[in-house]
Amino acid sequence: MKALTLAATTLIAASAAAADTPILTVYAGDYFTSEWGPGPIIEKEFEAICDCDLVFSTGDLLPRLLLEGKRIEADVVMGLTSDVTAKARATGLLAPHGQDNSALTLPIEWSDETFLPFNYGHTAFMYDTTRMETPPASFDDLINLPDDVRIVIQDPRTSISGLALALWVEAIYGDQAQETWAKLAPKILTVTKDWSSSYGMFTEGEADMVLSYTTSPAYHMFAEEDFTKKAALFSDGHYFMTETVAKVSSTDVPELADTFLTYVMSEAFQKMIPAANWSLPSALAQDQWPEGWSELPLPEKVLFYDETEAVALRDKAVEAWRVGLSQ
Amino acid sequence: MAAILVVAVVLAAGVGIASRIETALSFGTGDWAAVRFTVWQSFLSSMFSVVLAIPVARALARRQFFGRGLLVTLLGAPFILPVIVAVLGLLSVFGRNGWLNIVLASAGLPTLSIYGLQGVVLAHVFFNLPLATRLLLQGWQTIPAERFRLAAQLHLTPWAFFRVIEWPLIRQILPGVAALIFVICLTSFAVALTLGGGPKATTLELAIYQAFRFDFDLGRAALLSLAQLALAGGAALVALGVIPTISVGGGLDRPQQRWDGVSRVQRRSDMVVITIASGFLLLPLFAIVLRGLIGIPQLPQTVWTAAGASLCVAGMSILVLGFLAVPMAGWIASKPTGSVEAIGLLGLSASPLMIGTGWFILINPVMNPASLALPVTALVNALMALPFCLRILVPRLRDTLRDYGRLSATLGVQGWPLWRWVILPRLAPQIGFAAGLTGALSAGDLGVITLFADADRATLPLQMYRLMGAYRMEAAAGAALLLLIMALGIFWVCDWIGRRYAAS
Incomplete structure (x- = not known):
């Protein structure tokens, strides 16, 4: 009362x-x-x-x-x-x-x-320079990382950044999106509901890479003076948000x-x-x-779907994600 | 009355949502996979929780040792932790670079992966084993002291003792606890997804969340909520249907003294059981404390304000629950079967999102929902806690009525005097436990507040998520520790008052 x-x-x-x-x-x-x-x-x-x-x-x-x-x-x-x-x-x-x-x-x-x-900003995978010497330079590199590297991502069905990732893969691989997810599956440590949980798992050292933003290193640089958290820049381009x-x-x-x-x-x-x-x-x-x-490293190429395209592609991209990772 | 209120709150939310359905309803292949996974993981989780709880409760019931009281209180902690805090705590111990794997690796053994069905079940057992243990332990404590004396005089073998005294008690308590845990796990989603390792671990609740928050497809959300309600209701009816109506019998309320379980083997095995269970439950908590200690000094003023708001919500929930659960438990206990208790489970299996959204639609035309954020949160939290409280209160109340009801009726003691002199003194520890659980659960709940909250009405869990969202992981860990301390504090105080009242 x-x-x-x-x-x-x-x-x-x-x-x-x-x-x-x-x-x-x-x-x-x-x-x-x-x-x-x-x-x-x-x-x-x-x-x-x-x-x-x-x-x-x-x-x-x-x-x-x-x-x-x-x-x-x-x-x-x-x-x-x-x-x-x-x-x-x-x-x-x-x-x-x-x-x-x-x-x-x-x-x-x-x-x-x-x-x-x-x-x-753009979606990007973050890594820790103390744990990874050479970051992947393209999405294919990401898929071909050593077997013991583990990545944590967000669910496209419950988080905006997760959805952006699904569209990112769609933009690069198109009809091969599902196949790409299946190839990436062994490296995906797990999928979380939101960005915060993923990022927590990355800073705790549970995951080697995390789906985040190209601007995330800025927080560590300016607020913590920590220069070891970086975003891996891919030549395929990054999804714009x-x-x-x-x-x-x-x-x-x-x-x-x-x-x-x-x-x-x-x-x-x-x-x-x-x-x-x-x-x-x-x-x-x-x-x-x-x-x-x-001085913040930013991608040279930017990928983006406008809202009409995003709506049209969304179900397909999310389904490719779901089926690809479920195998 | 109270039961009608529960149904009304859930139904009103349903009506609110139904009034806004625009699309046609369908149930896709992904949804069926979600249903299968949801039911299977809930079944496994509840079975493991209750079966493992038997030896733990048994050992705790017959042993007295230094720190036992503290241990029993701490056992309440996993249950009330916000999901994300508990997950990070579990990962510190069982994760890829967790303590367990470090130990395994240094011993030259292969490491274990938590991600998968095993992780989902492990986390759910972490949350619910303590609850099952506490509920069973309470059952043990209601066994009249005279039974133990008689058993000792008859020189019952441990097996005979188990069969004659303990097994009937377990049979009476366990099905209800299993149903309760099944329903809790039914509505889990962030834990299942994170520890399940990906989209294979999709539960119905995730689909409901997606429909409400992301797609804003109210028709689909309502359909999925309905499916979830049906599953929970079915489980509740099955479990409550098999509860036998037997009483452990009345006594003279003497303090319990145990003559059984004194052999060396039994003492050793109890010690082993208690050590393993404590390790499993307390190590992740210890990890949370370690992470949080660095963060506590970084906590800004707003976090403390939010802690105040959370305390307020907890207090309101306890009050709402007092008026709801105690009379409802009295009503259920006076009936031969537990079908009414199934209504209590409805409140739990109805997704808080569904109730929150439904009420938002209903309140919105009348006034600004944000100004009702805290009362609505308290009400929804009380509804969530109701099934737990009924599980805690009903068995004891039923026994009391069975054992003392006829005598009271003969003496013409009824109505308030019956409650005042016969029921409440015997029920006090249970009421304290129920109130503590409600308060703690309520303080730790994020639930519906996100839909309603304004900046100045944030609760502690919400503020913790905001800290995480702003990259302040250390401060967020500090807030989590504060939340843990606060929830445990509420729990301990209520529990203590209940036990004090019973002892006097």
Whole structure:
């Protein structure tokens, strides 16, 4: 009961504040607003320029959007990845972002009028230089690693990064995807539900390689001064991933939402994103990246399916994964 | 009343989901494989857990040694650990580079792989052996002291002693425990997937998770949830149907004194059993403590706040459960068969995701679900804990009613006085155990909160996952240790109060 009363009091207090300053409600992914996510910095910086109250509401983004439907309370939705935007778009809840896509500095062409990327990265396999001297330089190399190397990956049915891996294999091998998975199977130590469990197994030394991102070494480099955790770069290319921000059409503060989108494209936001989010900025030339970041090794070739292709290929790619690894 | 409430909560969630079904329903080949694997691993896990629990409980029941109380409390720990923490703990011991394999390798022996069906069963036994042991141990402790004295006077051989005194007790307790563990394992998915080594170890719950969270295919989710409910319900009915209605008999509530099991062979074998079981259960916990110690100083303020929220949820769950489980147990115990208890298992086999999502759909038109996050979490957690509590409470309550019911009826003691003077004093240790388990389980549960949570209403397990998501693995290990200490603390306090009340 105490919590109920507390919740009610918070609600009342929140609505009382609404009378004075406008509120911008932003739905964001769960990791966003913890003090280790970019949320707190965004809130502080944006409130300094908007004369408003930015309120983050976190949770499972896509299910929440679909569950709430027209009752959505958000003005802006932040954190939908490019692989699930099709479903979010189909709700009809989102409006054009109105920003200039040509200002983006992504390694791929981006012309979406609804979803505006605010960061990016690529899937990659991480290794530890103290345990592996020569990392694989291509996907074929990965398959042909010595027999005792063990890799931990995420399940494409329950995790975004796992799904990106399935699409990555699809992009490189196409109809040979299932065969590739079968060849890789002896090296797959196990499959986990989410990225965190996999990564934990890697840092604990249980697995030699882990499916993660090209930006993961940055955390170890800048936050821990540990230069032994690296991403193996493949000549076949790496699967591109981006998180986007979108405006909700039913917003009662459309100008404020626009101001927020403009802020996302601003230098201040873009310069903050790398260290706050451990990902690359979506609209900032490489020579302006924060110190040290341009030294982060990045792939030369980038693979990507837009949302229509991703939706069409998804079931096939996941089934190839499932059958290939089940043999 | 309480039973109706459980059914209502599950049904309401079902209605909420049904109102949003848009697609046609189908059951693919992958799903059938998932059903087969789910049933098979649950069956193996529950069988191993209960069969191995018999010697452990037997040894613990007849031995007194330094640290026994602490050991029995610690036995509650694996059960309440968040999945990911337990998995990493198990891997430190049984993993590819775990302690066991290091020992094996240095002895020149071939190393063992945990990944596969053996790993799934090992993990589930790790979680559930302690539960089965505790439930059996409680049974042993309800054997009247006079039985042991009589058995000693008759010079029963160990075999005769087992057959006449212990076996009837086991037969009465074990089927229910097996059903309970079967249902717990039925809904497991992250453990099964990680230790099962890949997509071969796909369970129904994974498919449900995928349908809810990833595909947002509510029709499919509902269909799969229904299949899971049917499996759990079937298992419950089979198990509860074979429980014989025999009583171990009433006594004068004297403290137990054991004259059996004093031979050297028995003492040795008990020692071996207790050592192996403790090693198996405590080494992974020790690994968790080791990993966590480095992380504790790194814990930020928000983690401590989240710990407060978790305590709050635990408290609420215990209260909800008190009103739900005790009356329900009373009702079940007064009936000859346990079909009502099957309803309790429904709450457990209904995926928390399904209940959470269903309630989200229902609450959403009325108010912001986030403001109800903690109460809903507490309610769902209490529902999850209900079957455990019924398993703990019912056998003892049934015996009490059978042994003292007629006398009480003759004396005209009924209603509240019956509870106050006859039932509650005898049930106190069980109520304490049940409350402790609920509280601890609730504190460690991630479950439905992820769908509802706001930044400032995070629970400790959620905050731990956020730390992991932000690469802070060491701090996350610290949070896990904090969670372990907190859950054990709740468990110990409730258990202790119950035993104190019973002793006075």
